[in-house]
Amino acid sequence: MTYDKVFVIGAGSMAEAFIRGVTGAGVVRPTDIRVINRSRADRLKHVVDTYGVVAADGYADAAGAALVVLAVKPADVAEALLRVAPHLNQALLLSFAAGVNQGYIRERCPSVRTVRAMPNLPVAVRNGVTAVAFGDETTPSDKEYIHTLLNALGAVVELPEHLMDAATAVSGSGPGFLCYILEGMETAAAKLGLAPELARIMLIQTMVGTARTLAEWDVSPETLRQRVTSPHGTTEAGVKQLDSGYVRGYVYEAVLAAAARAAEMGKSYLPAQTAAE
Ligand SMILES: NC(=O)c1ccc[n+]([C@@H]2O[C@H](COP(=O)([O-])OP(=O)(O)OC[C@H]3O[C@@H](n4cnc5c(N)ncnc54)[C@H](OP(=O)(O)O)[C@@H]3O)[C@@H](O)[C@H]2O)c1
Incomplete structure (x- = not known):
């Protein structure tokens, strides 16, 4: 063909x-x-x-x-x-x-x-x-x-x-979720005195480099995070803060909310579709 x-x-x-x-x-x-x-x-x-x-x-x-x-x-x-x-x-x-x-x-x-x-x-x-x-x-x-x-x-x-709908939530909305985290990091970088344009380069390359490392080493995000987390070190101090705010749970809930919304939108755009199912 x-x-x-x-x-x-x-x-x-x-x-x-x-x-x-x-x-x-x-x-x-x-x-x-x-x-x-x-x-x-x-x-x-x-x-x-x-x-x-x-x-x-x-x-x-x-x-x-x-x-x-x-x-x-x-x-x-x-x-x-x-x-x-x-x-x-x-x-x-x-x-x-x-x-x-x-x-x-x-x-x-x-x-x-x-x-x-x-x-x-x-x-x-x-x-x-x-x-x-x-x-x-x-x-x-x-x-x-x-x-x-x-x-x-x-x-x-x-x-x-x-x-x-799961794919819509995970990879479709994924860039939005990652950017949300980066927004918080950008604001903190400014508070610490980094010029916005430098902070932008640092954050983009950190995200690209992390993604590439995960792919090339074929390791899980958890494994990679543990590798950069020394006992009593800087990453550990930051992750403790994230855990105390239950951020992991909220990220989980965010992805589920996106999937639920995808299912809802499919129905509201095309009522005949749901009637046919
Ligand atoms: N953009 C993304 O990254 C992305 C990601 C995932 C999924 N999608 C999906 O891709 C689809 C398109 O999204 P988009 O972002 O490309 O939207 P968009 O930029 O608004 O483009 C849609 C195009 O379709 C044209 N159109 C509407 N009815 C038409 C018809 N009867 N005959 C010919 N052309 C018609 C519109 O023309 P006029 O402007 O002249 O009305 C417009 O140019 C959506 O269903 C969206 O869910 C997009």
Whole structure:
């Protein structure tokens, strides 16, 4: 099977991150990508001019595509599917829409094979992680192709669809949680007299370096933390403070709250979806 023609619905941030990643990595030729946007002509012009992709003449252009990428907000999914459905024939449909399940998509586009993906913000700099759930009808070559495409945006983890809300909470909201910790560290750095621009460099490199060490040494965060924590030393003094404030428990609760909210949002965007379940 060949997948050369790609039709992208939406020209927003996610569509751009996808296009930048796959064209930058050379896994799809820009001229094989057709993009359609709803109303903002400037966004469409931006992606066409920047990446050399082609502006679609209309939804009928989807007819020639082996892969359709759905990159619209969850609330806009119903309308986008309604418009594209008549033109689809045995295509593979990759949906980035948070909270929208594959059953909902296949109900509206019965001919497609579906893949649901939950990327996180760092896909914009090709260092993200994308959780993917493959529909039952996808083939081994579909899976291989999607892994190749999404690897251009960072790491890829395959999950059953019911764990997508968990992925949304852990890796989707994860950058927000890490930045929350960094905000506290930035404020403390200023109090200790460090210039903000220097503190920013120190904190970013500390985060990048810690992540890289965890990956390269293949150790758990707990092991790495213990290695930098000498008895009666500085890290121990700080961690004691965190423990006395039950910060670990609050971080745990924060991730669970994000997962609960993901489940709730999926229902509120698409009431018909929950009714069908
Ligand atoms: N950005 C991320 O890092 C990220 C991460 C995880 C998941 N996602 C998911 O990715 C999806 C897109 O998010 P985003 O951040 O890219 O949103 P965005 O920047 O608002 O882009 C959405 C685009 O979809 C277009 N659109 C809406 N309805 C359309 C239709 N019927 N036909 C064609 N185009 C249509 C909009 O066009 P107009 O502006 O002209 O209306 C807009 O350009 C969402 O479902 C989100 O949950 C995004």
